[in-house]
Amino acid sequence: MKIGEGGRAFAALRMTAQAGAFLADMVFPKNIYCIACNAPLKGDDPMSLCGDCRKELLLGQPAVCRRCGRFARYPAANFCEGCAAREPLYDRGSAAVVYEGSARKILYGLKYGGKGYLAENIAAIMEPVLPAASSYDMILPVPMHRSKKSERGYCQTTLIARQIAGRTGKPLVPDNLVRIRKTEPMSGLSREKRTANIRGAFEVKDPAALAGKRVLLVDDLLTTGSTADECARVLKQAGAASVQLAVFAATAPRSPEYQ
Numbered sequence: 001m002k003i004g005e006g007g008r009a010f011a012a013l014r015m016t017a018q019a020g021a022f023l024a025d026m027v028f029p030k031n032i033y034c035i036a037c038n039a040p041l042k043g044d045d046p047m048s049l050c051g052d053c054r055k056e057l058l059l060g061q062p063a064v065c066r067r068c069g070r071f072a073r074y075p076a077a078n079f080c081e082g083c084a085a086r087e088p089l090y091d092r093g094s095a096a097v098v099y100e101g102s103a104r105k106i107l108y109g110l111k112y113g114g115k116g117y118l119a120e121n122i123a124a125i126m127e128p129v130l131p132a133a134s135s136y137d138m139i140l141p142v143p144m145h146r147s148k149k150s151e152r153g154y155c156q157t158t159l160i161a162r163q164i165a166g167r168t169g170k171p172l173v174p175d176n177l178v179r180i181r182k183t184e185p186m187s188g189l190s191r192e193k194r195t196a197n198i199r200g201a202f203e204v205k206d207p208a209a210l211a212g213k214r215v216l217l218v219d220d221l222l223t224t225g226s227t228a229d230e231c232a233r234v235l236k237q238a239g240a241a242s243v244q245l246a247v248f249a250a251t252a253p254r255s256p257e258y259q
């Protein structure tokens with residue numbers, strides 16, 4: 001059987017695409033090793049987690065505070081201790097996993113290991129707990145300062161937000177909320193100190209584009225909520241109708257970072 005010119009060209013294109021996908025898999029290996037513990041994986045899994053890490057990450061979760069998305073020490077109350085004392089400035093929060101063992105390793109790889117491709121797996125892990133896509137108009141990542149971004153080569157929250165946008169079909173707006181001031185490292189600071197440290201760190205470039213819009217704010221980690229609070233304050237001041245927060249990991253009530 002003779003293959004026509006078109007067929008040959010198509011076959012060549014398909015081979016190029018296959019070679020491209022193969023090369024991409026070499027650079028961004030998918031479904032070969034567990035993203036948390038590096039154990040070899042058997043099947044096709046969008047989260048790229050082995051059975052043990054999946055169990056630890058997804059089944060070992062305490063209940064989430066219905067208001068802020070943090071994992072609550074007394075889930076029967078529906079609210080965490082933080083919200084009982086003072087409600088967050090964002091409207092609703094959701095977290096996918098507890099910031100412990102496997103989640104720490106995954107976030108470390110994303111932030112400090114140069115593994116930007118983990119954002120795809122992180123979005124897959126977050127997807128089941130994301131608010132309904134009909135409840136927001138646009139997706140904004142919590143921004144990092146541009147000097148830090150050029151150091152790291154990418155902004156990890158933008159990578160996660162882009163993956164969520166791809167999954168939900170909602171528009172990603174990566175550059176309207178910007179970080180105008182570098183902040184001191186937050187770990188070890190009390191909630192009050194964190195709030196003071198982050199105050200004035202963000203700015204909305206184009207308030208008109210935000211006016212009346214419902215925002216899904218995406219971050220990688222939720223500790224005291226000071227950063228998300230300050231973003232929500234600035235977004236609402238600029239005219240956003242609502243701000244929901246979606247984070248990959250939140251600190252556990254038993255962790256030293258939980259306050």
Ligand SMILES: [Zn+2]
Nearest residue numbers: 034037050053
């Ligand atoms: Zn594993």
Ligand SMILES: [Zn+2]
Nearest residue numbers: 065068080083
């Ligand atoms: Zn709460």
